[in-house]
Amino acid sequence: MTTAAPPLKDELDIVIPTIRNLDFLEMWRPFFQPYHLIIVQDGDPTKTIMVPDGFDYELYNRNDINKMLGPKSSCISFKDSACRCFGYMVSKKKYIYTIDDDCFVAKNPSGNDINALEQHIKNLLCPSTPYFFNTLYDPFADGADYVRGYPFSLREGVPTAVSHGLWLNIPDYDAPTQLVKPLERNTRYVDAVMTIPKGTLFPMCGMNLAFDRDLIGPAMYFGLMGDGQPIGRYDDMWAGWCIKVICDHLGLGVKTGLPYIYHSKASNPFVNLKKEYHGIFWQEEIIPFFQAITLPKDCKTVQQCYIELSKHVKDKLGKIDGYFDKLADAMVTWIEAWDELNPPKA
Amino acid sequence: MTTAAPPLKDELDIVIPTIRNLDFLEMWRPFFQPYHLIIVQDGDPTKTIMVPDGFDYELYNRNDINKMLGPKSSCISFKDSACRCFGYMVSKKKYIYTIDDDCFVAKNPSGNDINALEQHIKNLLCPSTPYFFNTLYDPFADGADYVRGYPFSLREGVPTAVSHGLWLNIPDYDAPTQLVKPLERNTRYVDAVMTIPKGTLFPMCGMNLAFDRDLIGPAMYFGLMGDGQPIGRYDDMWAGWCIKVICDHLGLGVKTGLPYIYHSKASNPFVNLKKEYHGIFWQEEIIPFFQAITLPKDCKTVQQCYIELSKHVKDKLGKIDGYFDKLADAMVTWIEAWDELNPPKA
Numbered sequence: 001m002t003t004a005a006p007p008l009k010d011e012l013d014i015v016i017p018t019i020r021n022l023d024f025l026e027m028w029r030p031f032f033q034p035y036h037l038i039i040v041q042d043g044d045p046t047k048t049i050m051v052p053d054g055f056d057y058e059l060y061n062r063n064d065i066n067k068m069l070g071p072k073s074s075c076i077s078f079k080d081s082a083c084r085c086f087g088y089m090v091s092k093k094k095y096i097y098t099i100d101d102d103c104f105v106a107k108n109p110s111g112n113d114i115n116a117l118e119q120h121i122k123n124l125l126c127p128s129t130p131y132f133f134n135t136l137y138d139p140f141a142d143g144a145d146y147v148r149g150y151p152f153s154l155r156e157g158v159p160t161a162v163s164h165g166l167w168l169n170i171p172d173y174d175a176p177t178q179l180v181k182p183l184e185r186n187t188r189y190v191d192a193v194m195t196i197p198k199g200t201l202f203p204m205c206g207m208n209l210a211f212d213r214d215l216i217g218p219a220m221y222f223g224l225m226g227d228g229q230p231i232g233r234y235d236d237m238w239a240g241w242c243i244k245v246i247c248d249h250l251g252l253g254v255k256t257g258l259p260y261i262y263h264s265k266a267s268n269p270f271v272n273l274k275k276e277y278h279g280i281f282w283q284e285e286i287i288p289f290f291q292a293i294t295l296p297k298d299c300k301t302v303q304q305c306y307i308e309l310s311k312h313v314k315d316k317l318g319k320i321d322g323y324f325d326k327l328a329d330a331m332v333t334w335i336e337a338w339d340e341l342n343p344p345k346a
Numbered sequence: 347m348t349t350a351a352p353p354l355k356d357e358l359d360i361v362i363p364t365i366r367n368l369d370f371l372e373m374w375r376p377f378f379q380p381y382h383l384i385i386v387q388d389g390d391p392t393k394t395i396m397v398p399d400g401f402d403y404e405l406y407n408r409n410d411i412n413k414m415l416g417p418k419s420s421c422i423s424f425k426d427s428a429c430r431c432f433g434y435m436v437s438k439k440k441y442i443y444t445i446d447d448d449c450f451v452a453k454n455p456s457g458n459d460i461n462a463l464e465q466h467i468k469n470l471l472c473p474s475t476p477y478f479f480n481t482l483y484d485p486f487a488d489g490a491d492y493v494r495g496y497p498f499s500l501r502e503g504v505p506t507a508v509s510h511g512l513w514l515n516i517p518d519y520d521a522p523t524q525l526v527k528p529l530e531r532n533t534r535y536v537d538a539v540m541t542i543p544k545g546t547l548f549p550m551c552g553m554n555l556a557f558d559r560d561l562i563g564p565a566m567y568f569g570l571m572g573d574g575q576p577i578g579r580y581d582d583m584w585a586g587w588c589i590k591v592i593c594d595h596l597g598l599g600v601k602t603g604l605p606y607i608y609h610s611k612a613s614n615p616f617v618n619l620k621k622e623y624h625g626i627f628w629q630e631e632i633i634p635f636f637q638a639i640t641l642p643k644d645c646k647t648v649q650q651c652y653i654e655l656s657k658h659v660k661d662k663l664g665k666i667d668g669y670f671d672k673l674a675d676a677m678v679t680w681i682e683a684w685d686e687l688n689p690p691k692a
Contacts, residue, residue, distance in 0.1 A: 145523055
């Protein structure tokens with residue numbers, strides 16, 4: 001029904017976590033140059049990150065994070081792309097798009113470059129439909145609508161908080177699957193956007209992700225990963241479980257599907273296995289935990305929901321490993337830091 | 347992971363409801379001729395339905411239905427394609443494919459004819475994944491798998507009971523949408539099959555539908571529609587709500603997506619509005635009713651589930667309209683007739 005995606009130039013920041021020069025931006029220039037970039041430099045803060053000319057950006061390294069957050073900087077991961085969530089916190093815009101620096105412009109089946117950002121904006125500006133499945137997928141796509149039998153009372157939809165994009169070429173596989181299928185490439189272009197139904201969890205990948213910061217920002221915490229932590233590569237998964245439970249509670253929508261980016265290079269499966277090892281076991285208990293959570297009715301803001309969630313994490317997941325005690329504390333610290341940098345508007 | 351779809355020639359019947367000569371079969375000949383057809387003739391039983399040469403079929407008209415079921419024939423609709431479910435009942439095969447006689451062979455984006463039946467068989471033979479969403483859609487499709495973060499304990503999946511196919515050209519819209527968008531055509535080929543998550547209802551269309559009769563057959567009742575009833579065009583919707591609730595309860599999967607057929611001609615929206623009129627109101631109460639149903643643990647067979655469901659229908663929906671009392675009774679009659687024609691195997 002809706003087709004145009006206004007550029008929202010003054011309302012969107014692009015957040016990029018990185019440890020290297022951002023040459024990949026050259027390919028994105030026609031699409032990203034109009035926007036402001038927030039670069040979160042991971043690893044050695046003395047290293048200089050080169051950004052191609054002509055981009056408007058601010059860059060934060062670990063020293064900046066420590067200075068700005070003080071002791072609360074403990075909630076921001078180090079030596080893990082989970083550090084990107086610091087960028088969500090310092091942004092002052094309504095929308096965030098985050099992308100990995102090994103992701104390039106993909107082509108659609110007609111051979112044209114895909115403007116990923118435009119599709120994300122479209123996804124975020126169109127309502128979601130979490131309460132009933134539409135078999136022709138996004139009813140707001142061009143030439144589509146609700147099919148026969150879709151209840152009319154549900155056609156208004158709900159506001160969309162999250163738009164999860166996909167990846168051509170290197171699929172986002174876990175280490176065991178990478179090891180088993182080293183040659184697998186994703187070449188299937190699925191021309192669809194869909195709402196993930198209420199009550200259904202999904203594996204949210206941070207590689208190509210957009211969200212409405214006003215609606216869900218404070219829940220987009222990527223957890224404690226990397227340096228000094230027993231786990232990595234579950235940062236986006238953790239955020240995905242948390243935001244889904246909170247979106248379901250608050251009546252917000254989460255979409256997945258288009259746009260695709262081109263993921264250029266598989267990360268090392270042996271390194272990944274080391275990072276994922278604990279997560280592979282833990283998620284078997286974490287998923288049922290999130291599936292069973294009911295947030296109380298008096299949790300009406302994202303912050304309230306998130307603090308409530310942190311209590312559940314401490315109570316229920318603390319038994320699995322002491323890590324979850326630390327994580328629950330970090331969730332609270334994250335919200336405190338968020339509120340400090342983002343004081344309630346008058 | 348699985349790619350081959352064995353033809354299952356001795357295990358599948360094709361059920362076609364019709365009021366006219368089956369010329370449309372000519373186009374399907376390469377795909378359907380190896381299979382047995384069950385033709386359910388609707389309307390005037392004295393009319394002769396011509397079937398192209400070379401097809402193996404049995405044909406039932408209203409007189410046959412009345413003779414075979416006696417007083418129980420009251421549960422089979424007349425002057426409505428809902429009569430097709432009689433074909434499900436008389437089949438002795440494990441799988442059913444049902445298709446409307448205004449549906450033709452569609453082409454994929456490469457311009458090749460789509461073998462809809464082969465894709466349905468593939469869908470039915472591969473497990474479903476109703477407990478967690480896989481962002482790359484069907485993990486059993488060629489070149490696809492479960493993505494990072496998909497719990498390993500859920501990767502075995504569950505048996506697939508239903509495969510719901512889609513339609514290019516004329517989309518399956520309700521009368522109001524047909525009236526508002528008379529020119530809309532579906533040209534979007536979405537190359538995906540997905541499991542409808544547990545707890546999520548969907549609008550099941552009977553135009554291009556396959557199912558495992560052994561797993562879910564007795565719940566594939568298309569209700570009381572058409573002649574003498576206050577409603578039409580909700581036959582497949584009704585069956586869809588019932589089968590989804592029962593599949594969720596029994597741990598069975600329901601898939602939607604590929605294959606596409608080419609739907610040639612929109613039905614008259616004015617006639618459709620008359621048929622749908624009550625349903626448009628009623629479904630606003632029916633959907634929450636189905637969303638709230640919990641079947642008791644001791645319902646372990648489809649029949650037990652269905653009888654239990656009929657009691658809920660009588661209790662809760664009977665208040666909306668006396669029609670639902672009749673429908674609840676017909677649901678029981680349907681199961682009695684099913685069991686009579688399909689006595690438990692020794």
